[in-house]
Structures are given as structure tokens and as C-alpha cells.
Amino acid sequence: MNNFVFYSPTEFVFGKDTEMQVGALAHKYGARKVMIVYGGGSVVRSGLLDRVKKSLQESGVGYCEFGGIQPNPVDTKVYEGIEICRREQVDMMLPVGGGSVIDTAKAIAAGVPYAGDFWDFFIGRAKVSRALKVAVVLTIPAAGSEGSGNSVITKVDTLQKLSLRVPELLRPVFSIMNPELTYTLPPFQTACGVADMMVHIMERYFTNTQDVEISDRLCEGTLTAIIKEAYRLKQNPEDYGARANIMWCGTIAHNGTCGVGCEEDWASHFLEHEISAIYDVTHGAGLSVVVPAWMTFAAEHHPKKVAQFASRIFGIPESEDLEEMALAGVARLKHFFRYLGLPVNFKELGIEHPDIDRLAENLHRNKGEFVGNYVKLTKENSKEIYRLAL
Amino acid sequence: MNNFVFYSPTEFVFGKDTEMQVGALAHKYGARKVMIVYGGGSVVRSGLLDRVKKSLQESGVGYCEFGGIQPNPVDTKVYEGIEICRREQVDMMLPVGGGSVIDTAKAIAAGVPYAGDFWDFFIGRAKVSRALKVAVVLTIPAAGSEGSGNSVITKVDTLQKLSLRVPELLRPVFSIMNPELTYTLPPFQTACGVADMMVHIMERYFTNTQDVEISDRLCEGTLTAIIKEAYRLKQNPEDYGARANIMWCGTIAHNGTCGVGCEEDWASHFLEHEISAIYDVTHGAGLSVVVPAWMTFAAEHHPKKVAQFASRIFGIPESEDLEEMALAGVARLKHFFRYLGLPVNFKELGIEHPDIDRLAENLHRNKGEFVGNYVKLTKENSKEIYRLAL
Structure with missing residues (x-):
């Protein structure tokens, strides 16, 4: 057996109706304003987004919204998200979705406090030394991004699909996992x-x-x-x-x-x-x-x-x-x-x-x-x- | 499946020679002065205690020592340890040993900032709201105390053996686990x-x-x-x-x-x-x-x-x-x-x-x-x- 470090500090809150705790948890982890990141319309149609917003409101946590993330998430959405986060003074990313949405949110989290191009992190030109906190409401069990410090992003110009791993900064502080959200x-x-x-x-x-x-x-x-x-x-x-x-x-x-x-x-x-x-x-x-x-x-x-x-x-x-x-x-x-x-x-x-x-x-x-x-x-x-x- | 929370924030540093990292890790987690808690003479004889002290010195972390913890650890040692910690202004407990040593250190960690009798926590008369940080160098794989927020202490007067569970405060911030330390x-x-x-x-x-x-x-x-x-x-x-x-x-x-x-x-x-x-x-x-x-x-x-x-x-x-x-x-x-x-x-x-x-x-x-x-x-x-x- 090789030497290893096991470090999984994410608080996983698992089970029925757990999305109702998102506001209380965001507040507990010090969020004042979150960016809700999501993909297509399914989280809107299912009413999940409304439940998340209601819970945040009840806990006095502000939010802005950033939708339209596609599978195999791309750098262009990351740039866009970084700009909005800076303008809106977001201090915690809150992806509501699966791996693509979470990975985009992580890349934004790393990019916001960085003066250069966030892609530097993916090509090894710079190291992530600060990042916004990330918390997750998971709707697709697959990528494991809710418990990892990894993000995979594709650069649209070059079609490079690269991954970044920063467990100490990009692991979600909490991840809410309600299996009922995956029925559809x-x-x-x-x-x-x-x-x-x-x-x-x-x-x-x-x-x-x-x-x-x-x-x-x-x-x-x-x-x-x-x-x-x-x-x-x-x-x-x-x-x-x-x-x-x-x-x-x-x-x-x-x-x-x-x-x-x-x-x-x-x-x-x-x-x-x-x-x-x-x-x-x-x-x-x-x-x-x-x-x-x-x-x-x-x-x-x-x-x-x-x-x-x-x-x-x-x-x-x-x-x-x-x-x-x-x-x-x-x-x-x-x-x-x-x-x-x-x-x-x-x-x-x-x-x-x-x-x-x-x-x-x-x-x-x-x-x-x-x-x-x-x-x-x-x-x-x-x-x-x-x-x-x- | 019932709803559950999985939360294991301890950083486990596992493998050969990992005890050499104890000073750097204690420093990383903010310790200025630790109390090294241990049992009998085996950690002294094996040279482990010396290696731990050397590592702490190299990282500029102060320490005091508290030995003599027995299996089925007792309240009297906890009272004694609390007094020493207060006098020595210890800010992190560092048990070097197995479950008895770790459990004693956790009870001390909870008792130091509490004005009343630490036994109140074990009989449900008070809740732990603050505690010193706990970090571990494990030498006996058994109790799992290196990754839990639990402590089991026996009151010598009444022979009550009771357990306390405070995962958010008593889980070790890091645990060093070198399997070679268990050879003897x-x-x-x-x-x-x-x-x-x-x-x-x-x-x-x-x-x-x-x-x-x-x-x-x-x-x-x-x-x-x-x-x-x-x-x-x-x-x-x-x-x-x-x-x-x-x-x-x-x-x-x-x-x-x-x-x-x-x-x-x-x-x-x-x-x-x-x-x-x-x-x-x-x-x-x-x-x-x-x-x-x-x-x-x-x-x-x-x-x-x-x-x-x-x-x-x-x-x-x-x-x-x-x-x-x-x-x-x-x-x-x-x-x-x-x-x-x-x-x-x-x-x-x-x-x-x-x-x-x-x-x-x-x-x-x-x-x-x-x-x-x-x-x-x-x-x-x-x-x-x-x-x-x-």
C-alpha cells in the first residue's frame, strides 16, 4: 500500500427533502450572496429552483442566477460567470445540477479572485491560491463532483478538454443530495x-x-x-x-x-x-x-x-x-x-x-x-x- | 435507506514516516502549544515521543507532556489534564497512542474551556459548545477514535463507563497513521x-x-x-x-x-x-x-x-x-x-x-x-x- 492522504471535509446532507436545508447550510458556512448555477429548464420546471430560492430567502442569504450550462461545459460560460460574480459580489457558488454545472461553478470559483485568465489553472500556468466557496445541490449522480475538488472544462476554440484538481479549495463545503430529485x-x-x-x-x-x-x-x-x-x-x-x-x-x-x-x-x-x-x-x-x-x-x-x-x-x-x-x-x-x-x-x-x-x-x-x-x-x-x- | 449526514473532515495522513509531519500539520492547523498525551512507556522506549517532539520543535510549536493514561481511561486523569492545560495555555491536544489516550485527550479538550465539571457532558447535564482542537498520532488501530467525535470515559467512584459524541468539535483535525508504529x-x-x-x-x-x-x-x-x-x-x-x-x-x-x-x-x-x-x-x-x-x-x-x-x-x-x-x-x-x-x-x-x-x-x-x-x-x-x- 502506498502512502496516502484521505481528506473529505464536505458535509454531505443526504435524503428526502434535504434541499429545504440549503438556506440554513449556506448561512452556516458564511454565505451572504450565492450564485445559483444551473443547466436547462428541468430544475425550473420541477420547482426545485423555486424551493432553493425560498430556502435561501428564509435564511437571509442573497442570490443571483446563472443558467444555460450545457453538458461538456465550456470556458465561455466560465468567463461569463466570473464577470457576473464580480459585479454581483457573490461569495459562494451554488450549482444546482450535475457534474457540468458543478464543474463550471468550481472554475468560476477559482477564477473570480484571480486577476489573470482562469484557463491558466487548467494548463498549469498558475496555481489556485484562493477561491470562492462552493456548495452543491446535486440532481445527477454521475461525476462525483459533489465530493471532489476536480473540475473538467472544454476550451471551445481548441476543443481541449482539461481537468483541474484543487481539493483544498474547490471541494464543496456541503452537498445536498435528495435521491427523489433524480426520479425524472x-x-x-x-x-x-x-x-x-x-x-x-x-x-x-x-x-x-x-x-x-x-x-x-x-x-x-x-x-x-x-x-x-x-x-x-x-x-x-x-x-x-x-x-x-x-x-x-x-x-x-x-x-x-x-x-x-x-x-x-x-x-x-x-x-x-x-x-x-x-x-x-x-x-x-x-x-x-x-x-x-x-x-x-x-x-x-x-x-x-x-x-x-x-x-x-x-x-x-x-x-x-x-x-x-x-x-x-x-x-x-x-x-x-x-x-x-x-x-x-x-x-x-x-x-x-x-x-x-x-x-x-x-x-x-x-x-x-x-x-x-x-x-x-x-x-x-x-x-x-x-x-x-x- | 434513512436520511443521513456524512461528515468526516479529519485529514488522515497515512503511511511510512508520516509522524515526521506532525509539527508541520500542527502548525498548519494553528497550534501554538500542544499537550502530548500518552500512555505507558512504549512510546518513550520506541523513540516515537522524541520524534514527535523534534518535529514540533522544528515547526516552532510548543508542547507539554501528560503521560500515564491507562486502558479504560478514567475521569481523574481528565481532571488532572484540564488543570495542566489551563496552566500551560495549551491550544491543541495531541494524543500519541490508541483509543484510551485519544478519548482522554478529547475529554480534556471539552473540559478546558468549560467552567463546570466536564462529567456534565457525559451525563447529559451540559452540551459542549467549545473545545480545544484535537489532533492524533495513532499507534493502536482499534477504537477508531482517530476519526470519530466520540470519547468513552469511566468514572472511578461509580464505575460508570459513559460515552460522549460531539462530531463537530471533537473530531481530530488531523490524524497521523504510520502502520510501522504498530509492529511492536x-x-x-x-x-x-x-x-x-x-x-x-x-x-x-x-x-x-x-x-x-x-x-x-x-x-x-x-x-x-x-x-x-x-x-x-x-x-x-x-x-x-x-x-x-x-x-x-x-x-x-x-x-x-x-x-x-x-x-x-x-x-x-x-x-x-x-x-x-x-x-x-x-x-x-x-x-x-x-x-x-x-x-x-x-x-x-x-x-x-x-x-x-x-x-x-x-x-x-x-x-x-x-x-x-x-x-x-x-x-x-x-x-x-x-x-x-x-x-x-x-x-x-x-x-x-x-x-x-x-x-x-x-x-x-x-x-x-x-x-x-x-x-x-x-x-x-x-x-x-x-x-x-x-
């Missing part, structure tokens, strides 16, 4: 969230670090719970218990609970980011295409942990042929993704002829000669994985 | 710690709350890891990987990670507290006696979750006779405890003729007519469980 998520969005949180765990699980029994067991337990509850949810999207389990799994998949003491991988995420940067597909759907391809490649080159995954998650019988075990696990994972309505190859993702050379070029230009740790991918390896996803 | 723990102490952390999980796992799949899986995964690593440790007490896994399991067993959204039980802990209050046995050894007895009682009256435990932790085959499954699991748990050198009945604990009437009287006087939730124990039930432990 369309099945496809629900499924994309499931894929996203599963892959967050798998990026940590596929490691060469030895003596990580507790990490393995937490990862496997969380994956097992996600799969079981996703099947239930497919039957009944308003199953509170299933929604609640999925929602909490999405958080612990990415707040450090899973994967302590491991060297992490992240190749699948990076392979996917290049796809969604160019083709603007949903991140979770991109992952359900990339991950089986990555696992197929890993099954051939380094099957050990993929075989363990196959055995412990899908009950594939032990065999001396680890590659065979591993590939049987990949088949089961694909079957599960398909059952949820997710694509498992480029064609199903709506991309008939992906520009594999360009994807691999972009990937290794952004991330260097080798990508990932469980298996270290060269550019040729990355092309092979993209081809396996055809 | 005697096998019996190691085993007692294993029993303690396992029962922390079981108090949460044995619940009637429905739809807690993720909680079940995290509990089962952590228990599985503990058992596997405890076997390894029995073979080689200086196995770093095994020590590291056990140490982290002890923390997540009690910081809220396991058991989210569940109504918890805690009957076994309360049954044990009465034993160690009167007979001054090690808490973990008391638990390894009480828990199999409690589970045997539960197997008869409400076997469902005990049978699930038997199946998922010890691989007991599924059967329609849940009680039979459950009892097979209890037998396996006893076997495991015995392998570690733990007692599984009063006689092995060194108590030939326990005063069962007095234990049950004390328990229900302290905790009320019914104790526990998974099964609600009357005084007669409690006596029966104590008798099952004969």
Missing part, C-alpha cells in the same frame, strides 16, 4: 451516470500497487451495489431505495473512499475525454464504449486484475487462463451496459468513422508519451484500443 | 483491536433498515479485508501491508463510511461496557466474548442479517433454515477469534463467576428499558446473552 432523469442519463461512477472506481481498482486488500474490497463492494441497484432502477425509475444507493455510490466512487493507497490508472477517462471533446457525446456513454475496449486490451497484456474483477463482480469461475476469465468479465460488463441502453462501440455511440489518428494524437499531445499506469499506453496502444471500440 | 503491538493487543473494529462495523451492519445495499457491501468488504489481513498478521506481525490494511479498516469502521443510512444497534458495545467497567478487562476482549453471545441470541430471534453475515463473510452455504446458517456463522467467528488468541466466553476472559444480575441492572439503568435496535433487548434478554457467554 431519463433512463439514458441515469445509465450514463452509472457508467461514469463505475469507471471512477475502476480507474482506481486497476492498479499494480500491492497489499491494497481494503481498497479492492471497497471498490468491489461499491461496483456490486451499483450493478444490483441499476437493474432495479431499470425496472422502476422511482424506486427510492435504488435511487438512494446509486446516488451515494456516485459520491464515494470519487471522494477518495475507494482506491486508498493505490497508484491510479485514468487511461479510460483520458481516452474518452478526447472523444467527447471532438464529438460532443455524453461522457458516460463515451466511457461505456472505451472501457470494454481498454479492458480487452488489458486482458491480453496484463490480465490479473481484470480477471479478479470478472470473478468478484460477475462471478466468472476461477480458471488458470486469466485472459479467458478477464474476457468473460468484459463480455458480462458489455451485456450490463447494453441492458441499460448504453452504447458499447463507436457505431452505437453514433460515430460511424471516428478519426482514430486524431484522437490518439490529441491524447498523447495532452497527456504525454505514456497514458495510464496499470498498463502504460503508447500512442500505438491507444490507437489499438480505439480500434477495439469500432 | 503484542499479538493480544493486535487481536483486541481487530475485534473492536469488527464490532464497530457489525453494530451498523445489524440493522432493520431496508435498501442499504451499499452500506451492506461496504461493511462486508471491510470485514472480509480485516479477517484476511488478521490471519496474515498472526503469521508475521511485521507485515507492512497487513498492518496498513488493518489500520485503515479500523478508521473507516468508525468514521461513518460503513453504515450510512442505517439505524444502528450498539447493544454489544453497551453489554461490554458494563463488563469492562466492573472487571477492567480490555474492551476488545470483552467484545469477543459478548458478540458471539449476542449473535447467538439474534440467530434465534431475528436471524436474517446474521445469516447474511454468515454467508457473505464466511461463505456459509445458503439454506432455508436461516437460524442454522446464522449459528454456523457464529461458530466460524468464534473460531476466528480463538485463532487470534481472543477469549470467547467469560471463563476465558478470566471471569469465572460474573455477577450477571448486576451487569444487567447497570446496563438498563444506564441505557433504559430497551437496549439495541436490530433486536430490542429487555433486561431478561440481556441476562440471557450474558448467560450465553458463560
Whole structure:
């Protein structure tokens, strides 16, 4: 086991009707004026935005609103938000939504007190030393951004999709999580969230670090719970218990609970980011295409942990042929993704002829000669994985 | 799943040589003068205390020392510590040790700024509204006190063993956890710690709350890891990987990670507290006696979750006779405890003729007519469980 720091200071307030506490919590954490950040009209139509505003008013916390954030959030909205925050003297960001909305709010939080261009943080030209506080009302369990200090933003000019990690400043001070708010998520969005949180765990699980029994067991337990509850949810999207389990799994998949003491991988995420940067597909759907391809490649080159995954998650019988075990696990994972309505190859993702050379070029230009740790991918390896996803 | 709050703001700094960071961390969290609290001479003999002092000096953090804390820590040491802290103008408690040392430090932390008797907090006569900060260098993985806001203290006059829970004020701001510091723990102490952390999980796992799949899986995964690593440790007490896994399991067993959204039980802990209050046995050894007895009682009256435990932790085959499954699991748990050198009945604990009437009287006087939730124990039930432990 490697040395590690586990630090998850976010106060997670979980359960029915918890959005009614947003005003009291914002006040407790010192907010005087928040910026409510949101996406499309669903939080308006559902009445959630009104409930949030009412709660803020009752606690004497001021607010301004900033809507229209799209999936795969872009730098232009960040610039816009920074200007409004400065003008309105906002002191806490309050995204109401999923990962795109939260990530935009985090980028704004870092940008407001910074004199330069916020993109400097994403390209490593400057470090975040101050930021507005961030608090969250979560409506989409997927990205885990409600418990992480990460933000992923795409620059529209260059289609660079880059991530920033500042746990000490960008982790939400509190996150409100009411599973009922996720009842109206369309099945496809629900499924994309499931894929996203599963892959967050798998990026940590596929490691060469030895003596990580507790990490393995937490990862496997969380994956097992996600799969079981996703099947239930497919039957009944308003199953509170299933929604609640999925929602909490999405958080612990990415707040450090899973994967302590491991060297992490992240190749699948990076392979996917290049796809969604160019083709603007949903991140979770991109992952359900990339991950089986990555696992197929890993099954051939380094099957050990993929075989363990196959055995412990899908009950594939032990065999001396680890590659065979591993590939049987990949088949089961694909079957599960398909059952949820997710694509498992480029064609199903709506991309008939992906520009594999360009994807691999972009990937290794952004991330260097080798990508990932469980298996270290060269550019040729990355092309092979993209081809396996055809 | 019930509504819940998950809040674990402690910064856990885990791994080899991490005690060298204590000065820098104490400084980061604003300490000017700490009280180093410790138990017997082992932290002196091992050189740990010197390393801690050196690190504090290098960061310009002052300190005073307060040693001699015994297992089952007592109120008299708390009063003594409070006086010294006031005189020395200490602003952060720094226990270096295990649960007894940490719990004493927490009680002192609450007592210093309070004009009345600190015991008021433990008997519910006053609420903790201010406390000194607490930070930890952990040397015994067991109580989970390094990640909790709890303290358990025994009043020597009355032999009342009571607990206090103030997560917002008494949770350590940071906890340093170097598994190498646990190499010299005697096998019996190691085993007692294993029993303690396992029962922390079981108090949460044995619940009637429905739809807690993720909680079940995290509990089962952590228990599985503990058992596997405890076997390894029995073979080689200086196995770093095994020590590291056990140490982290002890923390997540009690910081809220396991058991989210569940109504918890805690009957076994309360049954044990009465034993160690009167007979001054090690808490973990008391638990390894009480828990199999409690589970045997539960197997008869409400076997469902005990049978699930038997199946998922010890691989007991599924059967329609849940009680039979459950009892097979209890037998396996006893076997495991015995392998570690733990007692599984009063006689092995060194108590030939326990005063069962007095234990049950004390328990229900302290905790009320019914104790526990998974099964609600009357005084007669409690006596029966104590008798099952004969």
C-alpha cells in the first residue's frame, strides 16, 4: 500500500427533502450572496429552483442566477460567470445540477479572485491560491463532483478538454443530495451516470500497487451495489431505495473512499475525454464504449486484475487462463451496459468513422508519451484500443 | 435507506514516516502549544515521543507532556489534564497512542474551556459548545477514535463507563497513521483491536433498515479485508501491508463510511461496557466474548442479517433454515477469534463467576428499558446473552 492522504471535509446532507436545508447550510458556512448555477429548464420546471430560492430567502442569504450550462461545459460560460460574480459580489457558488454545472461553478470559483485568465489553472500556468466557496445541490449522480475538488472544462476554440484538481479549495463545503430529485432523469442519463461512477472506481481498482486488500474490497463492494441497484432502477425509475444507493455510490466512487493507497490508472477517462471533446457525446456513454475496449486490451497484456474483477463482480469461475476469465468479465460488463441502453462501440455511440489518428494524437499531445499506469499506453496502444471500440 | 449526514473532515495522513509531519500539520492547523498525551512507556522506549517532539520543535510549536493514561481511561486523569492545560495555555491536544489516550485527550479538550465539571457532558447535564482542537498520532488501530467525535470515559467512584459524541468539535483535525508504529503491538493487543473494529462495523451492519445495499457491501468488504489481513498478521506481525490494511479498516469502521443510512444497534458495545467497567478487562476482549453471545441470541430471534453475515463473510452455504446458517456463522467467528488468541466466553476472559444480575441492572439503568435496535433487548434478554457467554 502506498502512502496516502484521505481528506473529505464536505458535509454531505443526504435524503428526502434535504434541499429545504440549503438556506440554513449556506448561512452556516458564511454565505451572504450565492450564485445559483444551473443547466436547462428541468430544475425550473420541477420547482426545485423555486424551493432553493425560498430556502435561501428564509435564511437571509442573497442570490443571483446563472443558467444555460450545457453538458461538456465550456470556458465561455466560465468567463461569463466570473464577470457576473464580480459585479454581483457573490461569495459562494451554488450549482444546482450535475457534474457540468458543478464543474463550471468550481472554475468560476477559482477564477473570480484571480486577476489573470482562469484557463491558466487548467494548463498549469498558475496555481489556485484562493477561491470562492462552493456548495452543491446535486440532481445527477454521475461525476462525483459533489465530493471532489476536480473540475473538467472544454476550451471551445481548441476543443481541449482539461481537468483541474484543487481539493483544498474547490471541494464543496456541503452537498445536498435528495435521491427523489433524480426520479425524472431519463433512463439514458441515469445509465450514463452509472457508467461514469463505475469507471471512477475502476480507474482506481486497476492498479499494480500491492497489499491494497481494503481498497479492492471497497471498490468491489461499491461496483456490486451499483450493478444490483441499476437493474432495479431499470425496472422502476422511482424506486427510492435504488435511487438512494446509486446516488451515494456516485459520491464515494470519487471522494477518495475507494482506491486508498493505490497508484491510479485514468487511461479510460483520458481516452474518452478526447472523444467527447471532438464529438460532443455524453461522457458516460463515451466511457461505456472505451472501457470494454481498454479492458480487452488489458486482458491480453496484463490480465490479473481484470480477471479478479470478472470473478468478484460477475462471478466468472476461477480458471488458470486469466485472459479467458478477464474476457468473460468484459463480455458480462458489455451485456450490463447494453441492458441499460448504453452504447458499447463507436457505431452505437453514433460515430460511424471516428478519426482514430486524431484522437490518439490529441491524447498523447495532452497527456504525454505514456497514458495510464496499470498498463502504460503508447500512442500505438491507444490507437489499438480505439480500434477495439469500432 | 434513512436520511443521513456524512461528515468526516479529519485529514488522515497515512503511511511510512508520516509522524515526521506532525509539527508541520500542527502548525498548519494553528497550534501554538500542544499537550502530548500518552500512555505507558512504549512510546518513550520506541523513540516515537522524541520524534514527535523534534518535529514540533522544528515547526516552532510548543508542547507539554501528560503521560500515564491507562486502558479504560478514567475521569481523574481528565481532571488532572484540564488543570495542566489551563496552566500551560495549551491550544491543541495531541494524543500519541490508541483509543484510551485519544478519548482522554478529547475529554480534556471539552473540559478546558468549560467552567463546570466536564462529567456534565457525559451525563447529559451540559452540551459542549467549545473545545480545544484535537489532533492524533495513532499507534493502536482499534477504537477508531482517530476519526470519530466520540470519547468513552469511566468514572472511578461509580464505575460508570459513559460515552460522549460531539462530531463537530471533537473530531481530530488531523490524524497521523504510520502502520510501522504498530509492529511492536503484542499479538493480544493486535487481536483486541481487530475485534473492536469488527464490532464497530457489525453494530451498523445489524440493522432493520431496508435498501442499504451499499452500506451492506461496504461493511462486508471491510470485514472480509480485516479477517484476511488478521490471519496474515498472526503469521508475521511485521507485515507492512497487513498492518496498513488493518489500520485503515479500523478508521473507516468508525468514521461513518460503513453504515450510512442505517439505524444502528450498539447493544454489544453497551453489554461490554458494563463488563469492562466492573472487571477492567480490555474492551476488545470483552467484545469477543459478548458478540458471539449476542449473535447467538439474534440467530434465534431475528436471524436474517446474521445469516447474511454468515454467508457473505464466511461463505456459509445458503439454506432455508436461516437460524442454522446464522449459528454456523457464529461458530466460524468464534473460531476466528480463538485463532487470534481472543477469549470467547467469560471463563476465558478470566471471569469465572460474573455477577450477571448486576451487569444487567447497570446496563438498563444506564441505557433504559430497551437496549439495541436490530433486536430490542429487555433486561431478561440481556441476562440471557450474558448467560450465553458463560
